[in-house]
Amino acid sequence: MSKPKVAFYWCASCGGCEEAIVDLAEEILQVVEAVEIAFWPVALDFKREDVERLADGELAAAFINGAIRTSEQVEMAHLLRAKARLLIAFGSCSHMGGVPGLANLFDREEILRYVYEEAPTVHNPQRVRPETRIEVDEGLLTLPAFDEAVRTLDQTVEVDYYLPGCPPPVGLIRSALQALLEGQLPPRGSVLAPDVALCAECPRKPTKPERLALKDLKRPHQVLIDPQTCLLAQGIICLGPATRSGCGAACIQGNMPCTGCLGPTSRVLDGGAKALSALASLLDATEEAEIERILEGIPDPVGLFYRYSLPASLLHRRAGNGRRVQEGRTR
Known part of the structure; x- marks a missing residue:
């Protein structure tokens, strides 16, 4: 019996998602035993013609990382969509636009x-x-x-599943591959990560006050961070309350705040707006001058709240010449 064929492809991204596959370490040998890698040009000598020769639907799954910015990326997304029974948006850039999406x-x-x-x-x-x-x-x-603009994968072709993260955590990759091979995938359109906020698995959760009241906002390089205490309680902006869990709180374990790379839960329409409104509710100020002083601690609001998600957001991009730009998902 032939092995199921899978493909990996890299669009507009840094390449970290490709390295995340290798981060499976010796477990990647089990993947190779279970599947046939039919296309992975960053790792092996494959050509576009190798994909074109495949029958439509011959690939069991294609994992595409990176946002869509060039005509070649559009072409490859459509080609792999035709050849794969399942198309997975792999990583923050294909899922939400990622850091390249800030070019919008x-x-x-x-x-x-x-x-x-x-x-x-x-x-x-x-x-x-x-x-x-x-x-x-x-x-x-x-x-x-x-x-003209950076797009997410599902603003270009129909996507079956999303594997979030910058890059996707090894645990989520392992679980997704296992579910794929065992035919135990959730309903199409699902994000293959827990649908709860990161605070649920944060090791500092017990130190988070019942009511936070922030009088100052600090950036990580400005203070010595207490490695045991909730980062928000220290006045450091952590997007954990507005971000999916599934990463094992890796950044927080490294004494750095969550930046939101796994995206919002399914109950959130716009992750950046959710994080912004949540933070606003924590400010302990009523006078306009005091509010402005506190907000000076956020020198780059778009880069903070939409670092990974501007193309997927309700904003999508900066409108030119007074035009409001709206982009809808294909599904």
Whole structure:
């Protein structure tokens, strides 16, 4: 009996999700015994043609990490969607847009102008930019087109499951692969992580006061953090109350606050707005001047509350020329 075939592909991301697969350590040998890796170009010598030769639905599952920004990524997402019975958004970038999604604060022209003309290390007096098509003596050369905005995977193709995290924790990867091989997956559309807030598994939960009242907001580099006490109680913004559990509170175990990479629970419509409103309710101030002073402790609100989720949020991106931009999921 032939093994089920799986594929892994990397779009707009840092590559940490690819390394997370290797973090299975010796357990990856069990995965290789149970499945046939039919496409994993970052690790093995596969080509696009190898996927194109597969019959539609021949892949049991395809794991795509990274957001969608270029025409090539759009093409590969559609190709793998056609070839895979199950498509999994693997990691924060494909799930919610991730850190690359913060590029949606700028329009396409601003990004290209800065990168190829205005950056301090660029010397380009002719203001030359890459072309998607150019004729040379050897023939036609092409490059992927740079799209107007960063999109999540499910804003591009239909997604069956989401495996969150930056990168996905090894425990969640292990559980997802086991559920896939045993045919014990939850209903389609599910996020393959516990649907409770991180505070539920936080080792500092017993030290969290029943009522928090914050008069100052501190950034981690500004203070010596008590490794035993609730970070919010110390005035350090921790997004654990607005973030899914499933990571084992890894950042908090390292004495750093949760930054929200696993995304919100199913009961939250917009993770950034949820975190913002939760924090606002904790401020112990009523005078406008005092509130402004406290909020000076958040120099980059978008980068804090939408670090991983701007493309998936209700905001999605900065609107240009007075237009409100709305992007819906395909499902």
